[in-house]
Amino acid sequence: MPRSADPGLRDYLEQLTADGDHRISARELADIIGEVAQTLTADLQPLSVAGTEPSVAGNRAAAPGVDAAGALAALAEIVNVESGGRLAELKEELDEIRTSMQNAAAVYLSAAESIENIAAHPDMDADDQAQLYQLATDIYEASSFQDIGGQRLTRVTEILKELEFTVVRAQAVLGDDAADQSVDALGDAIERSETRKMEYFLHGPQNAGKANTQEEIDKILASFD
Amino acid sequence: MAVDLNMPVLIVDDYKTMLRIIRNLLKQIGFNNVDEATDGKSALEKMQQRKYGLVISDWNMEPMTGLELLKEVRADDKLRPTPFIMITAESKTENVIAAKEAGVNNYIVKPFNAATLKTKLTSVLGDF
Numbered sequence: 001m002p003r004s005a006d007p008g009l010r011d012y013l014e015q016l017t018a019d020g021d022h023r024i025s026a027r028e029l030a031d032i033i034g035e036v037a038q039t040l041t042a043d044l045q046p047l048s049v050a051g052t053e054p055s056v057a058g059n060r061a062a063a064p065g066v067d068a069a070g071a072l073a074a075l076a077e078i079v080n081v082e083s084g085g086r087l088a089e090l091k092e093e094l095d096e097i098r099t100s101m102q103n104a105a106a107v108y109l110s111a112a113e114s115i116e117n118i119a120a121h122p123d124m125d126a127d128d129q130a131q132l133y134q135l136a137t138d139i140y141e142a143s144s145f146q147d148i149g150g151q152r153l154t155r156v157t158e159i160l161k162e163l164e165f166t167v168v169r170a171q172a173v174l175g176d177d178a179a180d181q182s183v184d185a186l187g188d189a190i191e192r193s194e195t196r197k198m199e200y201f202l203h204g205p206q207n208a209g210k211a212n213t214q215e216e217i218d219k220i221l222a223s224f225d
Numbered sequence: 226m227a228v229d230l231n232m233p234v235l236i237v238d239d240y241k242t243m244l245r246i247i248r249n250l251l252k253q254i255g256f257n258n259v260d261e262a263t264d265g266k267s268a269l270e271k272m273q274q275r276k277y278g279l280v281i282s283d284w285n286m287e288p289m290t291g292l293e294l295l296k297e298v299r300a301d302d303k304l305r306p307t308p309f310i311m312i313t314a315e316s317k318t319e320n321v322i323a324a325k326e327a328g329v330n331n332y333i334v335k336p337f338n339a340a341t342l343k344t345k346l347t348s349v350l351g352d353f
Binding site: 102105106109112113116133136137140141143144145146147148150151200201202203204205206211212213214217220221224 | 238240241242243245246249250253284285290292293314315316317318319320321322323325331332333334335336337338339341
């Protein structure tokens, strides 16, 4: 029997295509992927030992022959709703990096401020003073790495949340009750965040070559005059 | 007329490092009367309590973004005239257009340098 998409899903995809510039939230995307996965696996023949029943809680049954317990065990390595998992470890690492960067920037800024205090001494030679002020300025400018780096880390954290949502959703589909109870809250949080980003044009730092430079931005502003 | 370097300036950013950088760069230029806020909402509260000669704000903050703050400022008869510079990593064309349409006076993309900040301040406030 040929596999075909659910009619509702097909209509939705056609609507998206017609809309052209429609932006899809992570949740919509996860729903689409889930629907497609269900469509594709619905008529799969048993892959593993016949008669093996998934020994998992919940009222959703995996497709016949799918080793749900094995899949759940593998997914739990990535996300364990109750006790963490590798994604939780990754988030902790990112938090550590963020804190280290913040501390490093604070040290640099204190050094620059000390340089300025020295430069402000009334006996300081004017040329030396100018050089010291320039050094302090260079440090201030360079210290902005913490802000840009921090925003990039925030984006990575958001991507991890989306991955977590996808994994938890898969766990729920496979019958994990704890995952089933947390999946809606995770999805809602991601959707709220994405909706806000869409409403307020939030993209975060762009990669080199993709971002408008200050000169290009000045031209855009000038076009309003 | 020369810019009054004693006028109160409000800088808004959720990164304390960036607040400190902007404050120090402003101090180098001569501005010593600088207040700070870490999001749009607290910035708006400060603006309702004190008249500022300039606001320099980041965009991406919670619970109120810089764009929302700008719109609130421009919608308030008392606050409307306040010069407003956006300093942000949000550099897409749609961001710049949205900010301009909301009434921003100038727009600086991060990472920026001291020379750019000074140029934009001159553009918005006049010569120092």
